[in-house]
Amino acid sequence: xxxxxxxxxxxxxxxxxxxxxxxxxxxxxxxxxxxxxxxxxxxxxxxxxxxxxxxxxxxxxxxxxxxxxxxxxxxxxxxxxxxxxxxxxxxxxxxxxxxxxxxxxxxxxxxxxxxxxxxxxxxxxxxxxxxxxxxxxxxxxxxxxxxxxxxxxxxxxxxxxxxxxxxxxxxxxxxxxxxxxxxxxxxxxxxxxxxxxxxxxxxxxxxxxxxxxxxxxxxxxxxxxxxxxxxxxxxxxxxxxxxxxxxxxxxxxxxxxxxxxxxxxxxxxxxxxxxxxxxxxxxxxxxxxxxxxxxxxxxxxxxxxxxxxxxxxxxxxxxxxxxxxxxxxxxxxxxxxxxxxxxxxxxxxxxxxxxxxxxxxxxxxxxxxxxxxxxxxxxxxxxxxxxxxxxxxxxxxxxxxxxxxxxxxxxxxxxxxxxxxxxxxxxxxxxxxxxxxxxxxxxxxxxxxxxxxxxxxxxxxxxxxxxxxxxxxxxxxxxxxxxxxxxxxxxxxxxxxxxxxxxxxxxxxxxxxxxxxxxxxxxxxxxxxxxxxxxxxxxxxxxxxxxxxxxxxxxxxxxxxxxxxxxxxxxxxxxxxxxxxxxxxxxxxxxxxxxxxxxxxxxxxxxxxxxxxxxxxxxxxxxxxxxxx
Amino acid sequence: xxxxxxxxxxxxxxxxxxxxxxxxxxxxxxxxxxxxxxxxxxxxxxxxxxxxxxxxxxxxxxxxxxxxxxxxxxxxxxxxxxxxxxxxxxxxxxxxxxxxxxxxxxxxxxxxxxxxxxxxxxxxxxxxxxxxxxxxxxxxxxxxxxxxxxxxxxxxxxxxxxxxxxxxxxxxxxxxxxxxxxxxxxxxxxxxxxxxxxxxxxxx
Ligand code: HEM
Numbered sequence: 001x002x003x004x005x006x007x008x009x010x011x012x013x014x015x016x017x018x019x020x021x022x023x024x025x026x027x028x029x030x031x032x033x034x035x036x037x038x039x040x041x042x043x044x045x046x047x048x049x050x051x052x053x054x055x056x057x058x059x060x061x062x063x064x065x066x067x068x069x070x071x072x073x074x075x076x077x078x079x080x081x082x083x084x085x086x087x088x089x090x091x092x093x094x095x096x097x098x099x100x101x102x103x104x105x106x107x108x109x110x111x112x113x114x115x116x117x118x119x120x121x122x123x124x125x126x127x128x129x130x131x132x133x134x135x136x137x138x139x140x141x142x143x144x145x146x147x148x149x150x151x152x153x154x155x156x157x158x159x160x161x162x163x164x165x166x167x168x169x170x171x172x173x174x175x176x177x178x179x180x181x182x183x184x185x186x187x188x189x190x191x192x193x194x195x196x197x198x199x200x201x202x203x204x205x206x207x208x209x210x211x212x213x214x215x216x217x218x219x220x221x222x223x224x225x226x227x228x229x230x231x232x233x234x235x236x237x238x239x240x241x242x243x244x245x246x247x248x249x250x251x252x253x254x255x256x257x258x259x260x261x262x263x264x265x266x267x268x269x270x271x272x273x274x275x276x277x278x279x280x281x282x283x284x285x286x287x288x289x290x291x292x293x294x295x296x297x298x299x300x301x302x303x304x305x306x307x308x309x310x311x312x313x314x315x316x317x318x319x320x321x322x323x324x325x326x327x328x329x330x331x332x333x334x335x336x337x338x339x340x341x342x343x344x345x346x347x348x349x350x351x352x353x354x355x356x357x358x359x360x361x362x363x364x365x366x367x368x369x370x371x372x373x374x375x376x377x378x379x380x381x382x383x384x385x386x387x388x389x390x391x392x393x394x395x396x397x398x399x400x401x402x403x404x405x406x407x408x409x410x411x412x413x414x415x416x417x418x419x420x421x422x423x424x425x426x427x428x429x430x431x432x433x434x435x436x437x438x439x440x441x442x443x444x445x446x447x448x449x450x451x452x453x454x455x456x457x458x459x460x461x462x463x464x465x466x467x468x469x470x471x472x473x474x475x476x477x478x479x480x481x482x483x484x485x486x487x488x489x490x491x492x493x494x495x496x497x498x499x500x501x502x503x504x505x506x507x508x509x510x511x512x513x514x515x516x517x518x519x520x521x522x523x524x525x526x527x528x529x530x531x532x533x534x535x536x537x538x539x540x541x542x543x544x545x546x547x548x549x550x551x552x553x554x555x556x557x558x559x560x561x562x563x564x565x566x567x568x569x570x571x572x573x574x575x576x577x578x579x580x581x582x583x584x585x586x587x588x589x590x591x592x593x594x595x596x597x598x599x600x601x602x603x604x605x606x607x608x609x610x611x612x613x614x615x616x617x618x619x620x621x622x623x624x625x626x627x628x629x
Numbered sequence: 630x631x632x633x634x635x636x637x638x639x640x641x642x643x644x645x646x647x648x649x650x651x652x653x654x655x656x657x658x659x660x661x662x663x664x665x666x667x668x669x670x671x672x673x674x675x676x677x678x679x680x681x682x683x684x685x686x687x688x689x690x691x692x693x694x695x696x697x698x699x700x701x702x703x704x705x706x707x708x709x710x711x712x713x714x715x716x717x718x719x720x721x722x723x724x725x726x727x728x729x730x731x732x733x734x735x736x737x738x739x740x741x742x743x744x745x746x747x748x749x750x751x752x753x754x755x756x757x758x759x760x761x762x763x764x765x766x767x768x769x770x771x772x773x774x775x776x777x778x779x780x781x782x783x784x785x786x787x788x789x790x791x792x793x794x795x796x797x798x799x800x801x802x803x804x805x806x807x808x809x810x811x812x813x814x815x816x817x818x819x820x821x822x823x824x825x826x827x828x829x830x831x832x833x
Contacts, residue, residue, distance in 0.1 A: 109651040109655070178655055178659060178662070181658055182651050185654060186651055187651075213662070220673075232760040234763040234765075235673070240761070240762045241764065242677065242681075243676070245680075246676055253669070554638060561641075562651065572642050573637065
């Protein structure tokens, strides 16, 4: 067999050092993707524990499990954790792992930047969580409005952890987004023209575009706030001619796209799971892609809808209200395309599919309450009530948590090479689904009855206790559901059945290589001739498309192909960087820098600055083997 | 469809620049995100201007002097010319042209920065500081952000020049030069927006 010789050669070229050195210096997108996934799941556990504390405190009137200040810190950190440290990294993690596989590439376009992105994400997460050590976690809510977040009302370090932590983290997110864009535009296997890109990959691309254009607003707002808090600049404080609404604008220019930054790749997951489990091609491929891209675009036009209650001019409000109704259209298009796929196919109700169905149901409810908010009078009535909390969780848990768990059941066999228990999967799904609805549905009613969000307790005798108790019980059932999946995962690693290359008969390229894939992903980079290559191209078996059919072994070095943006025609051979510890060193140096800024120590800042510069030089120092230009 | 068997590694170039190179696209998107950052900054300037006072600059601060900023503009914008020729030179394989162009470009950039931080800022500080009011805040924040980018560009330039002296570049190997050029032009274009916002608009 000629292929195994190729596999051996490629292994010699692409494998990484074992042990600690290899751990610290890996640039393999699969290892990095798994790291994102594992770390993000750890943060889900932390964010989940925080939500359990919140719900325990609210289980009955006038409880004193958390004092008001701790409550503020806990719900703020819950929001930050779930958005920035769980949902985004986990979705990037799946992207990191599967985008190169799905497009038939050997790695991401910038492997070192990829490693750096992970380390910075980890460091900024630890940075923000270290605030608990001194009891000064961020406490002004996840959108951190001044004047509450200004120095006068928040003299501690709480808010500085928020601003500096998010600026730090933004470096990782921006780098990751650019990496995805270039990878997807330039590294698709020959023949994978634009209209053959898997929808999951489109989702990651739409997400990345949004990050590139939305994240600067958040970074800038945080830089401004930090300058104001530390040096007395005037951006948001009325006194010196600033305006607190400026923060709100900047925050929501980022914050609304943020919802789609999470939802679009999650939709991509749904579009990846559905065809496999409905046993037919996705209905309305083009429609779905156009819908994803236009959601990404319209998402920028609606930020003000978070500010209906701030007294803006009527005409602005009407315009934004219209745009907000409009976002419903592309989401609707996708939902109908999914339903059509289900109806026209032969759906198999295994766990990944259950999560997808759970997602559709939940997300539609969240979408309906969302459209309700686009009506301004209703928004003004329900503003800052528990109804909003219910809405945002139907969107985010429906739109992110369910697809992510569906993706675990769909893709873990590929990543670990081991099957999960179907029985535990079903149990987990039903616990999660029922627990979630129990915990969040009653909050709609509580919101209508007037219970405010972000308030650590409530009076007796308002009739709120039973709904709150149900909600709290639901939360613990939900937690049991998530734990069941973690247990399932753990057991499958220990003694799961071997998965084989393609346990589900999937349609995209990742199913055409081994589980887990080798370091170099495919023995031969394939030539793609279909939108569902793994279904239509029997020549792809075992990741080694015969050379006569267009397979490219590329055994000449640590190389991959650069292909044209539109029609993926090979243009150049690219020499990829080798594994290196410099991304880790740079991250450590920057952590010193940010810590220095946090504690206002010129000495530590200087140390951080010098080491950061040094690490940058170390990173970019030309190395012969990569033929850097 | 059967295709002719191609052995790509021997058929294709092993060095890439322009839109064939990953790094070129990386720079394009880095610039896109940075441009957004500046757009937000400038939008914030006008937001605060139109929200706060009827008069701008407020509290009897004079609108900025234009002579020095105009001289600075000429210097910075003209620095793009040698940088452009440096790139054109290396595309034809002329390392000497590259070295001269980059050196001239960075010299002009350094003069610009010297004028900003050595004369323009101290002069402004006589009248107001970032803590005086939102006008002072925006003035120093925007020029500061831009100055930091020029400084970054200078470091990038020096790095590129050192490598040019060591003979790293040639007619088919000059991605770093291209990326630097793109970045430098970007910083110059941003200056036009900064100039219009900070220096010209208060006179309107
Ligand atoms: C695991 C189940 C979850 C439960 C039981 C839960 C519970 C809660 C509750 C009760 C609040 C309101 C606190 C208050 O306003 O007093 C809250 C806030 C929030 N949750 Fe969750 N949550 C869960 C998961 C998630 C997930 C997965 C996300 C995002 C992906 C998320 C994002 C948020 C955000 C952004 C807030 C607003 C924080 C703020 O007001 O600043 N939650 N959560």
